[in-house]
Every structure is written in C-alpha cells, then in structure tokens.
Amino acid sequence: MSALGTAILPNTEEYGRVLEFLHHEAELLDTYRFAEWLELFAPEIEYTMPVRTTQFLTDGEGFHESGFFVDDHATLMTRVKRLETEFAWAETPPSRTRHFVSNLRLERSAAGPELEARIGFMVTRTRQDLDYQLFTGVRRDLLVPDGDAFKVRRRTILVDQTVITATNLSVLF
Amino acid sequence: MSTTAPRPAAARLSNGEAIADLARAEEGLISRRIFADPEVYALEQERIFARGWFFIGHESEIPEPGDLVTRSAGIDPVILVRDDEGEVRVFLNSCRHRGMRVCRTDRENASFLRCPYHGWAYKNDGRLMTAAAEEHYEDGELDKEELGLIPVAKLGSYQGLIFASWDAEAPSLDDFLGDMKYYLDIIVGRTGGVEVLGPPQVWDVETGWKYATDNFTDNFHVFSAHHSLVELGMLPNDPDFAAHGHMIVAEEGHILHLTPGAPNEHYSHMGLPQELRAQMAEHLDPDQVEMARKTAYSAGTVWPNFHWLQLMSSGTIGQPDVPFLNFRLEVPISPTRTRMWSWLAVDKDASPEYRKATYETYVRTFGPAGIYDQDDMENWEDCTRASLGPAAKQHTLHHKMGIGRAVDETWPGPGRAYKDSYGEMTQRSWYAAWRTYMSREHRADVAGELRS
Numbered sequence: 001m002s003a004l005g006t007a008i009l010p011n012t013e014e015y016g017r018v019l020e021f022l023h024h025e026a027e028l029l030d031t032y033r034f035a036e037w038l039e040l041f042a043p044e045i046e047y048t049m050p051v052r053t054t055q056f057l058t059d060g061e062g063f064h065e066s067g068f069f070v071d072d073h074a075t076l077m078t079r080v081k082r083l084e085t086e087f088a089w090a091e092t093p094p095s096r097t098r099h100f101v102s103n104l105r106l107e108r109s110a111a112g113p114e115l116e117a118r119i120g121f122m123v124t125r126t127r128q129d130l131d132y133q134l135f136t137g138v139r140r141d142l143l144v145p146d147g148d149a150f151k152v153r154r155r156t157i158l159v160d161q162t163v164i165t166a167t168n169l170s171v172l173f
Numbered sequence: 174m175s176t177t178a179p180r181p182a183a184a185r186l187s188n189g190e191a192i193a194d195l196a197r198a199e200e201g202l203i204s205r206r207i208f209a210d211p212e213v214y215a216l217e218q219e220r221i222f223a224r225g226w227f228f229i230g231h232e233s234e235i236p237e238p239g240d241l242v243t244r245s246a247g248i249d250p251v252i253l254v255r256d257d258e259g260e261v262r263v264f265l266n267s268c269r270h271r272g273m274r275v276c277r278t279d280r281e282n283a284s285f286l287r288c289p290y291h292g293w294a295y296k297n298d299g300r301l302m303t304a305a306a307e308e309h310y311e312d313g314e315l316d317k318e319e320l321g322l323i324p325v326a327k328l329g330s331y332q333g334l335i336f337a338s339w340d341a342e343a344p345s346l347d348d349f350l351g352d353m354k355y356y357l358d359i360i361v362g363r364t365g366g367v368e369v370l371g372p373p374q375v376w377d378v379e380t381g382w383k384y385a386t387d388n389f390t391d392n393f394h395v396f397s398a399h400h401s402l403v404e405l406g407m408l409p410n411d412p413d414f415a416a417h418g419h420m421i422v423a424e425e426g427h428i429l430h431l432t433p434g435a436p437n438e439h440y441s442h443m444g445l446p447q448e449l450r451a452q453m454a455e456h457l458d459p460d461q462v463e464m465a466r467k468t469a470y471s472a473g474t475v476w477p478n479f480h481w482l483q484l485m486s487s488g489t490i491g492q493p494d495v496p497f498l499n500f501r502l503e504v505p506i507s508p509t510r511t512r513m514w515s516w517l518a519v520d521k522d523a524s525p526e527y528r529k530a531t532y533e534t535y536v537r538t539f540g541p542a543g544i545y546d547q548d549d550m551e552n553w554e555d556c557t558r559a560s561l562g563p564a565a566k567q568h569t570l571h572h573k574m575g576i577g578r579a580v581d582e583t584w585p586g587p588g589r590a591y592k593d594s595y596g597e598m599t600q601r602s603w604y605a606a607w608r609t610y611m612s613r614e615h616r617a618d619v620a621g622e623l624r625s
Contacts, residue, residue: 049542053279053372062279066371066517070536074489078405078537081490082544087400090547162279163512164376168550169542 005107426606434469488537
C-alpha cells in the first residue's frame with residue numbers, strides 16, 4: 001500500500017506504542033467492551049472486508065470490490081448497539097473470541113503523520129458447546145496519532161478464505 | 174394427474190417409514206427426520222439433485238468470451254463458461270480421463286482448460302483438443318470426438334438467470350418455471366434486466382439445507398429472529414408489520430410473497446428510485462405494475478434452492494430503508510453442512526449513486542455479516558443440532574398456519590394466491606414438491622404430479 005512510506009522498526013518507542021494499541025484493541029473485543037472499542041475509530045473510518053476468490057496469481061490476489069463488510073462509523077455503532085440488545089441471537093449468548101495480533105509491519109506514510117500497520121490476524125471463536133471457528137488473514141490499518149494513542153481511520157481486512165467456514169461474521173475484526 | 178403409483182420399495186426408508194409420511198404437507202406436519210438424516214440425504218442426491226433444475230449463475234458474471242466461474246449444478250461441481258463463440262455452457266468440472274477437476278479457480282478467462290493430471294486439454298466449448306501421449310494409443314483407443322467435457326443434460330436461462338439440469342427427462346426450463354416467470358418478471362425483468370455486482374459471498378453453515386430453504390418465504394420469523402432491529406427502531410415495533418399482502422403458490426413447488434411496507438411513497442414500487450419505477454410500465458403489464466407498486470418486500474423460491482430477497486432495510490440506526498435485490502442459493506455438502514451463495518443484483522439502468530447505496534445496504538444487513546442475516550444462520554444451525562437424535566426424529570415440525578385459508582379468487586396473477594404474508598402455505602407447497610420428487614421413481618410422474 002504506502003510503498004513510499006518509511007519503515008518503523010521494532011526497536012523504536014513508536015512501534016511499541018502501536019503494538020500496545022493493537023493489543024489493547026484485541027482485549028476490548030475479547031472482553032465484550034464494544035463501546036470502548038468503537039472509541040478507537042476515527043469518525044471517517046472506512047472498515048471493509050473484501051470478498052476473495054481463488055484465481056491464478058497472474059490475475060492478482062483475488063480480492064474484489066464486493067465485500068463481507070463495508071462499514072463506516074455509523075454502521076459500526078449500529079453493530080455495537082445491536083450487540084448491546086438482548087436479542088442479537090448470533091451473539092446471545094455471546095461467543096468466546098480471541099483476537100491474536102502478530103507480524104506487525106509498520107510504516108509512516110510519505111504524506112503525513114499517519115502510520116500504516118499491517119498485521120497477521122487470527123481470530124478464534126467458540127460458542128455454546130461448539131468447536132472452534134477460525135478466521136485468519138492480514139489487516140491493514142491506517143492509524144492517525146491521537147495523543148499517546150491512535151485512531152483507526154481505515155481498516156482493510158484481507159481474509160485468507162474464499163469460503164468462510166463459519167456460521168456467520170457476527171464477530172468483529 | 175398421473176395414475177402411476179410410487180413403487181413401495183423406492184418410496185420408503187430402510188426403517189420402513191414411507192417418504193409420504195415424512196412430509197404430510199396438507200396437514201402441516203413435517204418430520205424432523207428429513208432435515209439432517211444421512212439416508213434421506215442420500216436419497217435426495219438421486220431424487221432431487223440429479224433430477225431438478227438448478228440455478229448456476231447470472232449471465233452478467235461471464236460477460237466476455239472465455240469468462241468462466243466454477244459452481245455447482247445440484248451438488249455436482251461444474252464450470253459455467255461463455256465459449257469463444259459467445260455461447261453459455263455448463264460442464265461437469267471433471268476430466269474425462271481420471272476425473273480430475275480441470276478448472277481449479279473460482280473464476281478466470283480461458284480459451285482452453287488443461288487438466289493438470291495428464292495434460293488433457295479442452296476448448297472452452299468442451300471439445301477435447303489434445304490428450305496425453307497420443308502416439309501411444311492404437312487406432313480406436315482414443316476417440317477424442319466422444320471425450321469432450323460432460324455437459325449438463327439441459328441448460329437454459331430466463332431474464333439472465335442461468336439454470337441447468339442433469340436430467341434429460343426434465344421438462345424444459347420454460348415449462349419448469351411456468352407461472353413463476355410472471356413473478357420473476359416483476360423482480361428481475363421490471364426495468365429490462367438486472368446484473369450482479371461482483372463475485373458472490375460464499376460461506377459454509379452447519380445446517381441441513383432445508384432449514385435454510387424453509388426460512389426464505391417465512392415473514393413471521395422477522396419480529397422475533399430479528400428483534401434486535403426492533404429494539405433499535407430499525408424495524409416497526411408491530412408484530413404484524415410484514416403480515417399483509419399475498420403469498421403465492423405456483424406449479425412445480427415455486428413460492429413467493431409480495432408484501433407491502435409502510436403505506437407511503439417511500440415503500441411503494443419496492444422502494445426503487447423514481448427513474449427505475451418509471452420504466453416498469455414498459456416492461457410489465459398493468460397488473461404486474463400494480464403488484465410492484467404495492468410491494469416493499471418480496472421473497473421467492475424457485476424450487477428447490479434458489480431464492481430472491483427483494484427487501485428494504487438500513488445498516489444505520491435512524492437512516493431510511495434502502496431497497497436491495499439479493500439472490501441466494503443453498504448447496505448441500507453433507508446432511509448437516511450447506512454452502513451458502515449470495516449475490517447482490519441491481520437494475521442495469523441504475524445510477525451510480527443507487528448502486529452504491531443498494532450495495533452497502535445489502536452488505537450491512539444481509540449476507541454472513543449482515544445485521545439481519547447473521548441471526549438466521551444461528552437459527553438454522555441450532556434447528557439442525559436439535560434434529561439429529563433418534564428421539565427428535567420421531568416428531569414433527571409444525572407448519573399449520575393458514576391451513577384453512579381460502580384462495581383469493583380475485584388475484585389477477587397466476588398461481589394460487591392467499592391474502593396476508595403470515596402463513597405457511599408456501600412451505601407446505603415446497604414440502605409437497607419435495608415429497609413428490611422423493612416418492613416418484615419416474616421423472617414423468619414427478620412432473621405430472623406437480624402440475625395436477
């Protein structure tokens with residue numbers, strides 16, 4: 001993405017702050033603190049998960065304009081408020097999720113103070129007495145500095161699966 | 174009506190239960206055994222998935238010569254391709270030599286398909302062009318003319334919707350769709366045609382396929398299953414809000430709803446933008462236009478597993494509902510696992526602004542992450558889990574709503590119409606067709622019974 005950016009290496013204070021921010025976010029999601037999670041997003045957030053297909057590498061990585069998520073701040077807030085009702089059956093009773101964040105690659109954008117964080121994610125989900133559902137992929141976050149922390153301005157969730165082997169996508173990424 | 178009785182041996186399960194007793198559709202009693210049982214599933218493969226007509230894809234998915242996508246016809250893997258001459262074809266995705274899948278992507282553009290195993294290569298019209306090590310075959314050992322990719326027995330399209338059947342005895346697509354064409358015209362022909370936007374969403378749900386199928390023409394689950402949206406003020410706080418309009422039962426097991434929304438202009442003509450509403454009179458007859466005018470929500474099933482959802486919803490609290498047209502397909506993978514396919518369709522003449530609005534609304538509210546749809550999958554999975562045991566299989570489900578309701582003789586369209594959209598006549602009709610397919614050994618008897 002921001003090919004002209006400057007790499008920020010793991011031995012820097014900034015890298016550590018981004019990693020702490022990402023871990024904090026994962027903890028909020030895994031402890032059902034969805035309203036606090038929403039506060040991590042900038043008002044102009046673009047939150048998308050494109051549909052992926054299996055195709056030859058010469059035709060690209062297989063991501064498309066159509067998506068599984070195409071959210072903005074108001075629709076993310078709607079999702080959060082829905083989870084706060086007693087009737088969002090897909091998460092009532094709630095799933096147990098674990099958001100794993102790894103392989104952080106961090107760049108400062110050429111144009112401004114934004115940072116692009118690319119992570120490998122793994123989300124496990126189990127609910128009721130059921131086996132695990134697994135979501136893996138790459139997340140590309142555009143982070144804008146906000147005091148000592150950040151706000152997420154853009155999140156692109158690039159899943160590895162072309163067929164999502166899960167009941168639904170009622171978990172957040 | 175055909176007078177050929179089903180052969181008892183072929184119409185019973187190994188425990189002696191008659192297929193006819195498993196779906197007592199006229200009484201609204203459907204056995205739980207049929208939803209997740211391996212023996213029923215095995216029989217469905219022969220009786221339904223080898224004999225029906227199945228949705229394969231939409232013509233707009235393969236606009237150019239050589240465009241292809243991989244799909245299922247029934248439950249068999251197929252290639253849907255537009256050949257170099259522009260003709261749409263559907264082949265079993267399997268080499269004639271050892272059965273290897275010859276196309277292993279979801280989509281590509283190709284003039285030739287070359288099997289990775291031994292290198293047999295096929296033209297995109299299915300002809301075998303080269304085999305491997307051809308000089309080692311003696312005369313008569315390799316008849317390339319006879320070894321093209323295996324085509325479906327029947328192929329047809331209606332309003333851009335491509336259907337195929339593996340059964341040469343099946344009625345023509347035109348006969349199979351029958352009266353349903355009148356209603357398909359309202360949904361996909363209203364402005365001269367629709368197209369799908371992007372590749373479909375695909376996901377696997379741990380459900381017997383029929384629990385999903387049953388849900389698509391069910392309006393009265395909405396107030397409970399989607400009650401979170403009522404709580405948020407995104408659906409009317411009125412248990413009867415989607416109870417009005419008509420349910421229609423057509424021949425061959427096709428079923429649909431035409432349901433009005435709130436009585437105002439926003440919800441008329443399925444909520445479509447004014448410029449699209451204005452086109453309807455060119456493409457529909459006056460009765461159809463009047464049906465469209467009165468409709469905000471429509472769900473329909475082309476038997477057995479293809480559906481449309483023409484709905485209005487919002488992904489944002491406090492924002493007005495926006496219409497969208499969703500095509501859905503359930504492909505069984507096992508007795509308890511089903512692959513869900515979901516496409517967004519939009520009128521070809523739609524503006525860029527409307528395309529964006531309808532696409533975003535669909536993705537936010539339906540499909541696997543949709544704030545409506547995600548709760549449906551939860552229901553189907555838990556229905557399936559509760560249907561696995563021998564005790565459960567002794568019992569029936571309850572599909573009696575509206576069993577005594579009279580046909581609305583004033584309805585101007587084809588099929589049998591019933592007032593109100595809360596009722597289970599659509600599901601009862603679907604299960605009656607299921608029973609016919611499953612009970613009848615001979616294809617002609619299926620068609621005969623379904624049109625009687």
